[in-house]
Amino acid sequence: MKKVLVTGANGQLGQCLQKIAAQFKNLEFTFKNSKDLDITDVLSIKKSFDLVDFDYCINCAAYTDVEQAEKTPDIAFRVNAEGVKNLAFACKKHEVGLIHISTDYVFDGEKKEPYFIEDIPNPINEYGKSKLLGEKYIQEIMDDYCIIRTSWLYSGFGKNFYTTILNIAKVNHTLKISNTQVGYPTNALNLAKFINQLVILANFDSNLYHFTDKVEMTWFEFAKKILKTENLSNKVIIHNDKSTYLAARPINSRLD
Structure with a gap:
C-alpha cells in the first residue's frame, strides 16, 4: 500500500482526486487543505511529514488568481515558488516522490504550434x-x-x-467571451486519473509531462460548448469579445 499526501486538497484537482480515491485500492491517501498544511510554512510541512512515512506527495496547492497575481506578485511567488521550494526540500529529506502541477502560462504563447516539453519557457505575467x-x-x-x-x-x-x-448563465442572458486565445481545455478528473496511474507505476518515465485533453478551441468556443452541453444555448446569447486584462495572456496555450 503506497501512502500518498495530497496538498491543496480543497482545490478543484484536489477534490477530483478525492472523488476517485476509492477506485485505487492500493493507494492510501492523506488529503490536506491549506489550513491543515500550509506549504509556505516550513513547520507546517514538517509536522505532516513527521507523522506519516509518505511514498508520494501530489502538490495541488497553488495561487491561481492570475489578475490578482499581477497586482500582488509577492503573494503568488510566496505560494507558487517559495512554498514549492519548501515542499521540495521536505520531499527530498524524507525520500518522497513529488508530483507537482504546473501550467501552460510558463510559455509566452508566441509559438504557432503546440508547445513541447523541450520548448524554452518564457512567461509573460507574474503568475506564470x-x-x-x-x-x-x-x-x-x-x-x-x-x-x-x-x-x-x-x-x-x-x-x-x-x-x-454556468453561474453567470443562471442570472445573465448575455455573455461576452474572449475569442483571441486558443488552448486545450482539460477535465480535472482526467488529470487526476493520470496522476494516480503515475503513482501506481512508481516510475516516472520523464521528469516533465504535458497533459491536456487535446481538443483545440478558444474560450469563446469552449463557452458555447458548455452552454450546449448544459442545454442553455437557447437561453443565453454569447458574443465574441476581445477582452483586456491587467495580466497578459498567452495567445497560444496548446501543450503537446
Whole structure:
C-alpha cells in the first residue's frame, strides 16, 4: 500500500482526486487543505511529514488568481515558488516522490504550434513567472520528481471557467467571451486519473509531462460548448469579445 499526501486538497484537482480515491485500492491517501498544511510554512510541512512515512506527495496547492497575481506578485511567488521550494526540500529529506502541477502560462504563447516539453519557457505575467520559478526549485533540489504542466483545467468543483460560465448563465442572458486565445481545455478528473496511474507505476518515465485533453478551441468556443452541453444555448446569447486584462495572456496555450 503506497501512502500518498495530497496538498491543496480543497482545490478543484484536489477534490477530483478525492472523488476517485476509492477506485485505487492500493493507494492510501492523506488529503490536506491549506489550513491543515500550509506549504509556505516550513513547520507546517514538517509536522505532516513527521507523522506519516509518505511514498508520494501530489502538490495541488497553488495561487491561481492570475489578475490578482499581477497586482500582488509577492503573494503568488510566496505560494507558487517559495512554498514549492519548501515542499521540495521536505520531499527530498524524507525520500518522497513529488508530483507537482504546473501550467501552460510558463510559455509566452508566441509559438504557432503546440508547445513541447523541450520548448524554452518564457512567461509573460507574474503568475506564470511564479509557477516557472517553482518548477526550477524542484529541478534544482530533487531527483525523484514529476512536473505536470496542464492547461485550462475545469471541473464541477470550485471556481473555474466551466462553473463560472454556468453561474453567470443562471442570472445573465448575455455573455461576452474572449475569442483571441486558443488552448486545450482539460477535465480535472482526467488529470487526476493520470496522476494516480503515475503513482501506481512508481516510475516516472520523464521528469516533465504535458497533459491536456487535446481538443483545440478558444474560450469563446469552449463557452458555447458548455452552454450546449448544459442545454442553455437557447437561453443565453454569447458574443465574441476581445477582452483586456491587467495580466497578459498567452495567445497560444496548446501543450503537446
